[in-house]
Amino acid sequence: MISVCRKKANLTDAIAPLPAKRRIRLPLQVVAAFSVIGLLAVVVSLLSWQAYRGTQEVLISASNDAIGYISEAIAEKARRNIEPAEEQLAALVHSSFGEADTLEQRLAPLPLVSDLLSRSTLIDALFVGYPNGEFILFRPLRNETERRRFSITGDATILAQSITDDGTGQMIGEYRLYDRQNRLLKTESRPEYVFDPRMRPWYQEAATQDGVITTPPYVFFTNEAIGMTLARRSLTGGAVLGLDIKLISIATELSRMRITPSTELALVDQQGQVVAYRDMLQMIIRPAHSEIRLARIDELNVPALQQANKLSLRDNQKSRATVVSNGRTWQIIKSPLEVRPGRTLSLLIGIPDDEFFAAARHVVWRQTIIAGVLILLAIPAAWFITKRMVKPLRILARETMKIESFDFSSDIKIRSHIGEIDDLGRSLDRMKRTIRKFLKIGTALAAEPKFKPLLDRVLQEAVDLVRSDGGAIYMISEDRQMLIPEVIRWHDRELFSAEQLSQPLPLDGPAICINLAEALETKDIRTVERPLNEDELTALGLHGFVHRLQALRVLLIIVPLLDRNQAPLGALMLIKAISHENEQFDAGERLLKLVHAVSGSASVAIQNKLLLEAQRKLIDALIKLVAGAIDAKSAYTGGHCQRVPVLTRLLAEAACGAKTGPYRDFNLSEEEWEALDIAAWLHDCGKVTTPEYVVDKATKLETIYDRIHEIRNRFEILKRDAEIDYWRGVAEGGDPVELRSKMTSAQRQLDDDFAFVAHCNEGGEFMEPTKIERIKRIAKRTWRRTISNRLGVSYEEKARMDRVAEPMLPVDEPLLADRDDHLIYHSERDLIGKTNPWGFQLNEPTYKYNRGEVYNLCISRGTLTAEERYRINDHIVQTIVMLESLPFPAHLKSVPELAGGHHEKMDGKGYPSGCAARRCHPSPA
């Protein structure tokens, strides 16, 4: 129930006009301008944001590349450090170092070593450890600092540190200094120089395996340089050769590769020891009571790098995060860096966001300024452009409002450089023209009162629309088998009678008939473009015209005319003769649709017209039916109602034809003729209310039947009574002769009296007073009734009888009686009154009917009582009342007056209105 109510509510909402809501209405120009500016602002903002994000991504990507580059560079640097050293080590294991058991042998490769050390500045030392604990190390002295570190003065460039067995198991520590030409400069005995290579991890590791081993980076004891040791067993396995390579160059490389000024980079080993950092001093920890060592990452006091070191590496890929440290946001990265197989370091990078994204912010700021300038410039530009755009829209809005107001008078001339607006303007113009044309056609069709001209108008408009040479309208026959040509047009001005030019086309016929039948069947426009053969041209009645135009072919546009039920009424055919001059003729889809629409309206108009015609014929038939029925009601007035229209028309025509006299200016329009004709036919329609026995009352006692028979029976009873009296007298011993004579006399008198009554009943003669006296005298004779006269009577008659009490039976009743139940009163609806809406001047009798036997027999002339005469005259009143009640159209409104005036007289003594000639319609029926 709720849903029903809701539906009703929705339905109501749908039908009812929407309540006026207060909506903010802004001009399109304002909306468009601000939308453009707003959109521009949004777009610019989005682009700026996107540019910022893009730049960020680019920077991140670039940083990834940079990190990759740095990693690769560092790794490459490390490899460049290590790989040559490895190669040199690989070469050295083939030297005599491994077998050298004397100092001379160990010093003999000095030129080679010197050359190697001078070429590779990263090699901090080359050394050989021997299984007997002997050791020799060559160290380049590249600068004064290094020389000072070893308390060496002069030009020494090579320091050879040796540990040798003195033959007694005592190890001798010595330094030998050589100049650039490998000439011995100095030898020093260094008893404090105690070193057993066999105790060193590099020796232990390399002695037990093939290939090069590397140590984790560490601080070199001798010179506090940071580096690592590469070691390899000699080829013969007698000694282990090693190279100390410095990683200081990696640190230098690292500090050179800072992405931003505050970028922190560090290289740490797997134990978190800092292998490379921009500040060497921070890298080396000098504990008070233990060996110098590398700083751990957390000892650098760089939180970003500490956090970067905590990042976990997945799949040996770099890891990245953003952290906030000391109120500064950092991009931290940890990237693995394999310096050689099995020796992986981690590159830690911390980049402050404010520096890292400075370029992005700069881009955004610059774009924001540019965008601001653009927006400022865009405001007047948008205002101007939208004004130009909106101007035609405003005009279009006004034009639309005109259309809303059904003002199609002017054309719309909107031209815009904006395609859509231009199209809209053109479309609206075409729409306006089309509607105007359509309305014009509709108005014209509606205004056309006659069928044939209507068809011709339809055809003419269709021909004009399509600019065809001509056309025809065919109406479908009643048996729906034929198309009957109604109108044919050719070249606009020529209108031909269809009968002269064309014959009905059978729908099941050949050639063009097939196209027509298809259009009617599919109920859609059909276009046929082809040459027509002679038979077709003849059938269409176009033979001569098409030949005169020297047409190559003919374009036929067949438009079905459908009624409201989509049943075919006929077909509209437009004909265009295609010749060389107009070979490119194209009716166009739009025109065809318009023709279709026009044909729809035309079909409605045609159907309306047909319906009107049919209704008119029906009404005529009904009118004639009523008139015929009235005529048939009384044989005495036979043909009256059919003769009066003829006479009326003759009289009216005579009046119209009068050139002089009172009717010289009298004339009737077509509609007035129609009204007069209908009025003539219906002038006595009120007679349908007049009882038939009144109209045809032949005797004075006649009602539904002639009551003379009832009276005759009473006379018969009285004559029987006379005979009974005779026999009773005879029976009682009376004189039979006298009694017979008396009986015969009485019966004769009764016969005479009845004959007199019967004669009076005929009403053929004037009732003189003596006759009336005799009627009344006869009436006084009585007859005995022994049966109740209220048995077996109608309800109405019994009601009338019951107006007086029933007498006791047997009762002697007058032979002719005027009883109370003979009086029939008017009903309320029978009374018209003195003041009636029609202005009737009538003297209504007291009773509707008086069926008193004496009263009727005493009618002076004729057979009708005053009441019955009034009833007959009442037919004209009833005619007027009945016709007034009919919903005549405007042009037939005069029908009641015309019909009701047919008993009026020129002197005003007619009825029912008793109007004078000047007030009455001049042509009553």
Next chain:
Amino acid sequence: MLVLMGMPAGQSAAEPASVRNELGCNRPIRVAFYEFGTLYHKGQGIDADIIHEIARRTGCVFEESVVTTSEIWQEIENGELDMTTSGILTPAREKIAMFAPYLAFENMVVMRASLAEDIHEFDDIIRHRDWRLGIVQGFRHGPYYDFHLKAIKDRRRVVAYPDQQSLYNGLVHGQVQLILSPEINLAFYLTDKSALTDFSLLDLSPAPPVIHALVFSRRSFAPAMANAWLRLIEEMRLDGTLQTIYRTRLPQPMSDRLLEF
């Protein structure tokens, strides 16, 4: 055989016996010289001076002898000889001996000046198929010349002499057109000073000077002893002893070039 005794006086007297033990000279050391002009000739020369100086410093006793070079290495290997002078180090020799370098010089091509004008490299010599080259039997001349000598397929072009004197005689007498000899011996063997101008000294080898060392037989000395001998020679070098010896035997700067190693 000459027995050189260490001088008890001076520096040598200060040397303890432990030093001699270190040097392995707690017994007489059999040292062999070979004739090589300035280095050694008839008991005189740089090598003799050095041995004498060592004896003086260390108190070591040397039993000197003069042997041909080919015999020296045989004896070193067999342990018949403890020590020799001016030995050139080769891998093969390293197996039988240990070394203590004390001078370096390079061999040069000596030839008549008239022939030397178009000679810029050793191949120029090889191209003169009619020239014969003189060398000392058993001498090593350094890798450069040794390889080029091997390259001369016609062995008849190489004439081996038993010693330097024979070599120079062959040159002077035109038996050979050129010889290989160190600079230091040129003036020694070309006693006729006027002849010096007839001959040219061509340094065709790009190699550094060939180091000449004291040679210690591995049969006679332990490596630690060789180390001690090395330290001794280094000491003599660093204290100028070697330079003094060289300058007494050779003019400068030729004498100083002997220490350019």
